[in-house]
Ligand SMILES: Nc1nc2c(c(=O)[nH]1)N[C@H]1C(S)=C(S)[C@@H](COP(=O)(O)O)O[C@H]1N2
């Protein structure tokens with residue numbers, strides 16, 4: 753299959769993100785996912801409890817909104833839907849209807865994912881990449897993987913989910929306004945402008961962000 757509209761293949765899989773050159777956050781000795789928001793009582797799920805759920809492998813490409821695509825990745829983890837149905841849904845406050853899941857990383861990065869997108873069958877809480885535990889560049893100890901959505905929905909170092917009953921306000925300025933769905937095949941690159949219009953403005957950001965992000969990498973990066 754070809755690449756989604758406006759994407760170009762990149763060699764390898766670079767570290768990339770709004771963290772820029774900041775090193776990855778330390779992984780706690782006993783990592784948990786904090787469950788917050790519209791639940792009867794907030795709680796923390798040790799990652800160990802999540803690995804008791806059925807897992808699957810997910811071959812996928814990875815698409816950053818700036819325009820690069822890493823191809824041929826193999827993720828392994830627990831489908832988000834499995835995790836949600838088993839451990840989160842039973843804990844919801846009675847009568848609530850969830851519209852969004854705000855996912856947060858140990859570095860403070862956040863993304864609000866629409867419930868219909870995060871429950872899709874290609875969304876994982878990923879623990880392994882290409883047969884190895886996730887390294888700190890790519891989101892240790894676990895990350896959200898949603899290959900049908902741009903990278904910014906794929907929260908690294910996942911440590912918190914906040915279940916919401918309304919869409920959270922978009923706090924981006926008008927220029928870099930992210931799209932609330934971020935579906936790659938629809939080219940939902942931008943919240944206000946058609947995706948193809950913003951391509952030439954995003955593309956020049958790739959190399960500088962990539963260089964900065966590599967500087968904070970734990971592994972030697974070209
Ligand atoms: N915690 C966290 N997750 C994040 C980011 C970040 O800065 N922090 N950046 C996002 C962006 S914009 C992209 S393109 C991907 C890049 O993932 P990679 O570093 O594994 O290539 O991570 C996403 N998830």
Ligand SMILES: [Mo]
Nearest residue numbers: 816817903904
């Ligand atoms: Mo990105």
